[in-house]
Amino acid sequence: MELEPSAALDAETKIAEAPGDHKAELRLWLRLLATNTLIETEIRRRLRERFDVTLPRFDLMAQLERKPHGMTLGELSQRMMVTNGNVTGLVDRLLAEEVISRRQHKSDRRSHIVSLTEKGRRQFARMAKEHESWIAEMFAGLSQSDVAALTGMLGKLKTGVRAALAGA
Amino acid sequence: MELEPSAALDAETKIAEAPGDHKAELRLWLRLLATNTLIETEIRRRLRERFDVTLPRFDLMAQLERKPHGMTLGELSQRMMVTNGNVTGLVDRLLAEEVISRRQHKSDRRSHIVSLTEKGRRQFARMAKEHESWIAEMFAGLSQSDVAALTGMLGKLKTGVRAALAGA
DNA sequence: GAAAATTAGTTTAGGCTTAAAGTAATTTGA
DNA sequence: TCAAATTACTTTAAGCCTAAACTAATTTTC
Numbered sequence: 001m002e003l004e005p006s007a008a009l010d011a012e013t014k015i016a017e018a019p020g021d022h023k024a025e026l027r028l029w030l031r032l033l034a035t036n037t038l039i040e041t042e043i044r045r046r047l048r049e050r051f052d053v054t055l056p057r058f059d060l061m062a063q064l065e066r067k068p069h070g071m072t073l074g075e076l077s078q079r080m081m082v083t084n085g086n087v088t089g090l091v092d093r094l095l096a097e098e099v100i101s102r103r104q105h106k107s108d109r110r111s112h113i114v115s116l117t118e119k120g121r122r123q124f125a126r127m128a129k130e131h132e133s134w135i136a137e138m139f140a141g142l143s144q145s146d147v148a149a150l151t152g153m154l155g156k157l158k159t160g161v162r163a164a165l166a167g168a
Numbered sequence: 169m170e171l172e173p174s175a176a177l178d179a180e181t182k183i184a185e186a187p188g189d190h191k192a193e194l195r196l197w198l199r200l201l202a203t204n205t206l207i208e209t210e211i212r213r214r215l216r217e218r219f220d221v222t223l224p225r226f227d228l229m230a231q232l233e234r235k236p237h238g239m240t241l242g243e244l245s246q247r248m249m250v251t252n253g254n255v256t257g258l259v260d261r262l263l264a265e266e267v268i269s270r271r272q273h274k275s276d277r278r279s280h281i282v283s284l285t286e287k288g289r290r291q292f293a294r295m296a297k298e299h300e301s302w303i304a305e306m307f308a309g310l311s312q313s314d315v316a317a318l319t320g321m322l323g324k325l326k327t328g329v330r331a332a333l334a335g336a
Numbered sequence: 337g338a339a340a341a342t343t344a345g346t347t348t349a350g351g352c353t354t355a356a357a358g359t360a361a362t363t364t365g366a
Numbered sequence: 367t368c369a370a371a372t373t374a375c376t377t378t379a380a381g382c383c384t385a386a387a388c389t390a391a392t393t394t395t396c
């Protein structure tokens with residue numbers, strides 16, 4: 001008796017995978033983590049070297065750049081995926097550098113709104129330009145279609161992870 | 169005169185991309201970072217909750233697990249992609265927990281070799297088993313071929329980044 | 337073979353990060 | 367209405383992480 005090609009493939013897959021084996025996923029996760037670390041470490045190094053700024057500060061400024069009217073600390077902490085207490089500290093340091101300003105929320109006195117100062121906007125523009133070129137340089141080994149494909153698959157992964165966590 | 173399909177595509181690509189524009193790469197990087205953060209934050213949370221252990225300690229133990237004869241601190245710091253000083257501190261804490269042991273290198277008196285203790289091996293085995301199932305759960309939205317494709321593309325990216333950094 | 341350079345690891349100062357506990361303001365609901 | 371619950375943010379303690387300076391041992395170079 002002959003097997004269908006697809007049935008043969010399924011059989012091979014079964015053989016390769018013992019029950020409860022998820023080595024392929026684990027390998028993917030380790031590779032994702034390593035790739036991320038490799039890029040992130042270099043970005044941190046260059047931000048420090050060229051602009052004497054940390055990645056968290058750059059990230060916070062990048063968030064504010066997209067919202068000219070400013071943002072509450074809570075919104076910042078959500079977008080940056082860090083705790084409120086973390087944002088409090090970052091905001092303190094950026095205020096001291098005078099690249100952001102903070103004002104009271106009009107109707108909610110618990111809340112504060114921070115936004116880039118003119119100095120902050122200028123400084124961020126310079127940094128963002130170089131930052132983009134660093135990324136381009138590091139990603140130069142990928143074709144445009146690689147970039148699109150990878151972006152799409154990571155989107156799928158991210159959505160899947162969110163769903164898994166929401167369901168758990 | 170008719171254009172070849174590929175020439176037409178090239179023309180479109182040119183139009184979409186102003187010179188020096190690398191928005192697609194930037195978007196990919198932000199997505200990679202966000203996806204990584206999403207997964208990593210959850211892994212950290214679960215490791216703490218279930219085993220009262222941090223990700224760096226888990227990572228260090230995972231490295232040692234693959235080398236039953238142990239490893240020098242320098243080798244650990246290379247594999248973990250962190251500084252020597254960082255490893256010194258982690259090793260101190262793991263020694264205090266008695267999950268690793270440290271001995272002098274036979275011929276090089278500057279060097280020390282650390283390895284998992286029996287307690288460490290047992291503890292790590294329990295953690296690794298659950299860890300693998302968490303990854304499987306979070307990656308369940310991807311098919312086997314997605315996993316393979318993503319692993320391959322990340323490999324290409326990682327190789328490209330290393331090449332870009334070596335050349336720079 | 338000894339000075340110079342390198343290597344392995346540690347220490348230190350400072351920033352990032354979290355969880356947990358705390359304060360003050362706002363919203364809910366009985 | 368007003369007490370309870372929630373929300374926005376801050377503070378604290380402890381761990382992670384890095385760069386830079388340091389110690390001690392080894393290797394290189396002359």
